[in-house]
Amino acid sequence: MTKAEPDGNDLAAAAIRRLTGLKPGNPRAIFTSDLSVNEFLLVREAGFRPIGMVLGSSIYHVGLQVGRWSRNQELTTLSQAMYHARDLAMTRMEAEAAALRADGIVGVRLTVEPRAFGEDVAEFLAIGTAVKAGTPPPGGGQWRNSKGRPFTSDLSGQDFWTLIQAGYAPLGMVMGTCVYHIAHQKMSAVLPSLGKNIEIAQFTQALYDARELAMARMQAEAAELHAEGIVGVQLNAHNHRWGGHTTEFFSIGTAIRPLRADHHIQRPTMVLSLDG
Amino acid sequence: MGTAVLRLGRAGRYWGYHDCRFPRRTQRTPASPGTAVPTVPVVVSGAGAASATVVEVFDRARRIVLERVSAECLAVGGHGVVAAAVTTAPLAAQPDCLEFKVIGTAVRARGSRVRLTTPFTSHLDGHGFAKLLAAGWVPVELLVGMSIGVRHDDSFSRSRKLSSRNSEISGLSDLVRAVRADARRQLQLHGAERGGNGLILADGGAVRVWKEICTRSTGGDDELSFHDHLAETTLTGSTIAQFDAPPPKKRTLQVLPLGARGGEPHSRPAAAAGSDGQRRRRGVQGDRGAT
Secondary structure: OHHHOOOHHHHHHHHHHHHHOOOOOOHHHOEEEOOOHHHHHHHHHOOEEEEEEEEEEEEEEOOOOOOOOOOOEEOHHHHHHHHHHHHHHHHHHHHHHHHOOOOEEEEEEEEEEEOOOOOOEEEEEEEEEEEEEOOOOOOOOOOOOOOOOOEEOOOOHHHHHHHHHOOEEEEEEEEEEEEEEOOOOOHHHHHHHOOOOOOOHHHHHHHHHHHHHHHHHHHHHHHHOOOOEEEEEEEEEEOOOOOOOEEEEEEEEEEEEEOOOOOOOOOOOOOOOOOO | OEEEEEEOOOOOOOOOOOOOOOOOOOOOOOOOOOOOOOOOOEEEHHHOOOOHHHHHHHHHHHHHHHHHHHHHHHHOOOOEEEEEEEEEEEOOOOOOEEEEEEEEEEEOOOOOOOOOOOOEEOOOOHHHHHHHHHOOEEEEEEEEEEEEEEEEOOHHHHHHHHOOOOEEOHHHHHHHHHHHHHHHHHHHHHHHHHOOOEEEEOOOOOEEEEEEEOOOOOOOOOHHHOEEEEEEEEEEEEEEEEOOOOOOOOOOOOOOOOOOHHHOOOOOOOOOOOOHHHHHHOOOOOOOOOO
16 A cells, blocks of 8 residues: 555655654553554544543343243343443443543443353453544534543444544443343144244244333433434344343444534445455 | 474462462451451552563563564564564473464565664554554554453352342452453553554453462362462554654545445444454454555
């Protein structure tokens, strides 16, 4: 790529000059970043400076709850655990970012990893890169969200850049979870339908309910942040270790607010990629 | 390429890196509700724990290997090494010896006659390197930050585990947090030795956790409490320094790929049940931001 630059030689020379002038520095003056090179450069171009990788984690013991064999029901103990542990991780990450006086956190990854400590123990982990804006947002105000906390976003650097270009700013990650026990079918219901193609209304209803609950909780969080909408929503089903009929439905996205009234991005250019 | 084989000396029965500093013979608090939480220290290698010697060996190995890589690079008239990959593997013949290896490609800067005493080293591949350079950043040094932490398994954390209620196991959270923070700090300390403005990580640094028998335990009836929890993590990254790029900097060309949703198939991390490997693909494909 540097080949295409007319000033490739100057560029390399300038880089080497910089390397010769390097001096041991203050460890605190070096930012750490969890972003890939593409993301790093785009976040810079969007007007933000990475100031440090931040993370929060919580090792959590998820309690026990067994659903009734033949009933569709939410397992509230488990729902609470999954939400509370993630919330702890996120809050700690935000606290780290706030200590760095960041305006926000980009590229947040929220993961759950089973740990070797025990059967029902998992680590809930949130990692992202804290960023600080060079200038206040156009139209006044601040980059931090309506609660005065650094904004969080699970969008990649690429998506973040596009969002800012189009005149939107992230407010915070919003999530909702629901652990649902799907009833087993009764024998009397199974027998008449043997060998037939039919919809099993009971299962459909259960999946609907569980997803709706998760989505509604996420939307409630966004409403609390006075968001205009939520982008990049993912609605996933995770079957952690609870067996076939107990599933977690987890929805997560980034709540956004408009920065200005007009939202236009450049007309897309068609590109034919030559790689496979 | 540079390589070095080092033997990890063992101190005592185990590798000697998990002295939990749990005060011996203190009254172990009975696990009844309402008792005060005993303060169990989390000791990390960066704060002078017994594991520091192991971490120090790894760091020494990194320095030796990078020195060799640099010497080789200078010998061929290079200015730096890109796409350097660090691997650590035990020797098949002797499992207590570890081989540290760095393999990369030496590159020379056209248009510069300056001879560097220390070439730059970086894990970044050609794409990343070119993009960074065009945006006015040059990699400085490949770094490896490592940390090992130990925490005694006290009865407090155990009683929580056995209950059927939801609860955070705060002791373990502390341990993992301390280890991660220490590894990050090590990276920053190493990075500051040569200077630079920032640090780009190569991978997220998975934390490995396991249990060992506590070397401070003196035996007794309560067998479960004679364990230590250990956590280990390694972060790899490169420091970068900003320089005054000859103007004009190129603006990012906007390309909206009309492929799968978002243009990046499987690009976003699953919000849960993810793995560290998953995240690498971000920014690899669908380079909306290529210069």
